[in-house]
Amino acid sequence: MDLTATPPLTGPKPRSDRAELSALARLAGPLVGANLLQMAVSAVDVIFVARLGTVDLAAATLGVFLFNLSMYALIGLTSAAAPIIAAELGARAHAVREVRRSVRMALWVGAAGAAPVILMLAHGETLLLLAGQNPEVARRAGTFMDIILFATIPGVAAGIMRTSAAALGRPGWAFVVTGLALLTGILGNWLLVFGNAGFPALGLEGSALASVISMTMMALAYWVILTRDRRLRRYRLFGHWWRTEWSRFRDIVRLGVPIMLTWMFEGALFGGAAILMGLIGVDQVAAHAVALNIAAVAFQIPFGVAQAATIRVGMGYGAQDREWIARAGRVALWVGIGSMVVTASLIWAMPRLFISAYIDVDAPGNARVVALALQYLLVAAMFQLLDGAQAVAAGVLRGIQDTRVPMLVALFGYWVVGFGTSILLGFGLKLEGVGIWLGLAAGLLAVSILLLWRWRARERLGLIARTV
16 A cells, blocks of 8 residues: 555545545654654663663753753744645645745744754753752753754754645655654664674764664655655755745744644643642652553654644645534544543553563562553543543644634643642642642643634634635
8 A cells, every 4th residue: 555645635625534534644643653653763862872871861861851852942933835736736736835934934944943942952961950969960961962963954844744745645754764763763773872793882882873864864855745745745845945935034933933832831730730749759750651651652643643634634624614613623523532532441451461561560679650641541531532632632722723712722731720729639638649640630631622622612702714
């Protein structure tokens, strides 16, 4: 099966929910697969460096965390290109010039956003020392980040090109390229960390260099695809790359900054939960990490559906078609929430099996961590539905270019309701780790309810009245 041979997604609107479901599935399937592979790409460095010793492992963990957090922010910022491109294609299927300037300005925004990220990573050691980290760990992490910062620009460029290819009806390339990046990262670490096949053994620095090579390969691969693929090359996306389109630049920033902040509010909530766990005990932190990783893998399904939903709804928005907007949003929500019913059921039925992928569940020394992780996963199974609902609801709202209020909803839901409830239940009512996880569920519940209400009230709130 050729994953890149997706039928055109820019033709006439689907006339039934079944037709819309087919179009959504063709778009979301490869994106879900690429998201899952991207998690593996992000984990490769830490897995290889773990054999170098505790100090280098801690350094790589911190360095990868800061780099990934920065890339997550930049991808969120530039992902605003997706609903804009989709709206252009919905308005006119052959909107070559409009699509080209959106991609061009997204690359400009990404380059501008990369500058402060590179500056931050270049001072990574200082930041970690200010955060109270061990001096030797901070020094080694600083060295790691001095190298991996060169992956910032190719990384954000690859993200923009991936979004563009998906919006233009070729999402399968995301799966193919991310798979190649995973293989490149594994090979690069094997060669450069341990000095196999005659290469120098560079240790931690070799792992960082492998990441730079992997990210650069992704960017080059997408460039080749966008210029050679028969359906994509007609857009000539890199033509006149030096030309400014400040109105489109501002559109991307206007929509992208709230998306970036929304993603960071959610990610910071779970990071904050880890800090709260640390106030309770080491076993709680370890169990939290295991349960959260399992939940994160499951989350890639509705996240991919949300990315596809933004494009599908965006096309209806550009076509000024209320029926298309409603159908695309309805089907996406069904799929996103339905997929999480499946993952929640699996987690509820076989929690020990999932935990065994991370630690030895039969080892006596792990008994306490396993017992805690089992408790947390029962809560995680419950909030899978909420996580799927809020992710896809945010995606369909992005399709109608509504990002500012969802950002405020995320800030309130995650940090006032979610974090506040975690503190109240975890420490006030002394439910400890379970209380903290119940707080996370409360935050997701608040965000999902508010976003779903906003989607249902889109007509009354005038969210689509400007164009439809």
